[in-house]
Amino acid sequence: LASVLQLTKLLSHRPEVIVPAGYGLRTFQGPADVPLWLALRDRAFARLRVGIRSWSSADFDSELTAKPWWRDEHLWFVHGATDPADVVGSVVLAARGEGPTARPVVHWLSVLPSHRRNGLGRLLMARLEQQCWDLGQRQVWLETHVAWTAAVELYRHLGYLPATGVE
């Protein structure tokens, strides 16, 4: 589909992670985080010209925790500095394929509308890329939609390029 963009980036160095003032960064801590993540996803993807289907906690399990690549420490939240439950952004590091040829893939990058343009999307991507680097990966993939213009601009800004011919 022409409306789906496959993008990729070669990592040239280990990204630095700088958390903007007023925010904290943490990983997924278990079942209590599931409703927080689902509500964040709904709110972040609302009002996009091309929307997404809302997920239940059963969807969370089948789409994320049941996957062979799932690791609690590969779902990050940005939250308000004083309250870890006040989640305002998230990203998931997934994989396509299995074993030594598995490719790191970015899933569900989301920041609440009221917290955008504060560098949180950039922060989440830097943390994910840093993790990939530390795992020995030097290339990251993702899929996005041409209608998700903020995301397309962010990825372009970060150096992601069309993965033409790569797959």
Ligand SMILES: CC(C)(COP(=O)(O)OP(=O)(O)OC[C@H]1O[C@@H](n2cnc3c(N)ncnc32)[C@H](O)[C@@H]1OP(=O)(O)O)[C@@H](O)C(=O)NCCC(=O)NCCS
């Ligand atoms: C995409 C998204 C995560 C970006 O989050 P964010 O925290 O606002 O992004 P940042 O503040 O880190 O932006 C970093 C850079 O990306 C670019 N950018 C981000 N949003 C942009 C927009 N709406 N228009 C143009 N450029 C944009 C800018 O270059 C920006 O740097 P600047 O603010 O210094 O100009 C957020 O808009 C979102 O949740 N969108 C809806 C969900 C979505 O589309 N997710 C991606 C699915 S693949």
